[in-house]
Amino acid sequence: MLRFCLLGVVLLFLVPSPVSAGFYPNSSAIPPDLRRNATENVWNSFMNFTGCHAGMKVNGLYKLKQYFQHFGYIRQTLPKNFTDDFDDILKNAVETYQRNFHLNITGELDELTLKHVVMPRCGVPDIVNGTSTMHNGRRRTYEVSFSGKGPRFHAVKRYSFFPGEPRWPERNRDLTYAFDPRNSLTEEVKSVFSRAFVRWAEVIPVTFTRVEVFSISDIRIGFYSGDHGDGEPFDGVMGTLAHAFSPPNGHFHLDGDENWIVSGDVGGDRLLSVTAAVDLESVAVHEIGHLLGLGHSSVQDSIMYPTITTGRRKVDLTSDDVEGVQYLYGPNPNFNGSRSTPPPSTQQRDTGDSGAAGGIDGSRPVLTSLLMSTVGLFLLYL
Ligand SMILES: [Zn+2]
Numbered sequence: 101m102l103r104f105c106l107l108g109v110v111l112l113f114l115v116p117s118p119v120s121a122g123f124y125p126n127s128s129a130i131p132p133d134l135r136r137n138a139t140e141n142v143w144n145s146f147m148n149f150t151g152c153h154a155g156m157k158v159n160g161l162y163k164l165k166q167y168f169q170h171f172g173y174i175r176q177t178l179p180k181n182f183t184d185d186f187d188d189i190l191k192n193a194v195e196t197y198q199r200n201f202h203l204n205i206t207g208e209l210d211e212l213t214l215k216h217v218v219m220p221r222c223g224v225p226d227i228v229n230g231t232s233t234m235h236n237g238r239r240r241t242y243e244v245s246f247s248g249k250g251p252r253f254h255a256v257k258r259y260s261f262f263p264g265e266p267r268w269p270e271r272n273r274d275l276t277y278a279f280d281p282r283n284s285l286t287e288e289v290k291s292v293f294s295r296a297f298v299r300w301a302e303v304i305p306v307t308f309t310r311v312e313v314f315s316i317s318d319i320r321i322g323f324y325s326g327d328h329g330d331g332e333p334f335d336g337v338m339g340t341l342a343h344a345f346s347p348p349n350g351h352f353h354l355d356g357d358e359n360w361i362v363s364g365d366v367g368g369d370r371l372l373s374v375t376a377a378v379d380l381e382s383v384a385v386h387e388i389g390h391l392l393g394l395g396h397s398s399v400q401d402s403i404m405y406p407t408i409t410t411g412r413r414k415v416d417l418t419s420d421d422v423e424g425v426q427y428l429y430g431p432n433p434n435f436n437g438s439r440s441t442p443p444p445s446t447q448q449r450d451t452g453d454s455g456a457a458g459g460i461d462g463s464r465p466v467l468t469s470l471l472m473s474t475v476g477l478f479l480l481y482l
């Protein structure tokens with residue numbers, strides 16, 4: 101009996117707990133008591149490390165090391181009980197981070213570097229298995245020099261993949277997606293995801309069809325709160341917002357504690373920029389990129405760039421995103437290289453044919469796997 105009870109307790113913690121996330125047409129619709137100032141960012145305390153450099157010892161520096169380890173700048177195999185010493189491990193992490201984000205490579209915690217560190221960003225590691233996905237040397241790069249004067253501009257393709265370049269198998273390019281029924285999402289919310297899927301389906305020969313049977317769908321979308329059983333707990337308002345797994349896993353989780361803007365109406369919304377509310381479609385488009393096999397890109401305007409700037413809606417694929425995903429799947433023969441109009445907000449309601457789910461490999465997420473894709477976008481008022 102006791103064993104049974106213990107098992108029950110364990111299961112209680114393992115089963116994802118769906119929550120009712122807050123969905124709003126715009127930031128003004130968020131009830132005042134639910135508005136949180138974006139400066140409540142959990143990482144903001146890192147700004148206190150401004151000016152720190154190698155050789156120093158500063159209280160709390162171990163937390164910054166944990167941050168860098170989470171994003172792959174410190175080897176994941178190292179134990180997490182770091183010291184507060186600014187040692188070579190941290191210096192190397194800072195230098196690599198600065199290189200990835202096109203900052204001056206000082207190896208020190210200068211203000212600009214820390215402003216990037218605390219900025220809204222995706223939780224997906226930028227470095228996987230010791231290889232920086234943001235600066236993968238074998239990707240095509242080219243350099244453009246203008247008139248021989250001034251700085252040389254580097255036009256670089258920086259899309260990346262997960263180790264092994266996993267992608268959905270050729271026999272399964274008609275993917276299904278479903279929503280956790282326990283979230284009871286409205287059609288308006290579901291349509292945001294449909295629009296996001298269309299943006300990718302336009303450029304590759306892959307289709308996404310909404311189905312109702314969650315358990316056998318290729319892609320499973322759900323909003324959860326805190327620890328939800330996959331080793332990547334959500335952290336409440338701001339911080340990590342969502343994560344998705346590389347193919348062919350299909351799990352796509354979003355933080356139910358966020359305030360999500362579902363109308364796409366974020367343009368020039370100053371209130372949005374100072375409150376912790378996030379454009380849902382922007383996050384969805386980014387996450388679908390991970391679901392398809394894309395890692396992060398160091399091209400700042402790309403969908404797959406790890407950060408999103410204040411109050412910005414970012415839903416249009418750039419050439420970097422398109423070339424990356426077409427490397428994996430080839431081009432959509434019907435795609436002419438540009439879209440004439442954004443997808444309408446009220447259509448693209450896919451039919452809910454519950455029997456259409458394609459085969460999935462059924463593998464459980466490996467909790468410690470670096471293939472885990474995590475996105476954490478939150479809006480930061482600078
Ligand atoms: Zn999760």
Ligand SMILES: [Zn+2]
Nearest residue numbers: 222224474475
């Ligand atoms: Zn990401």
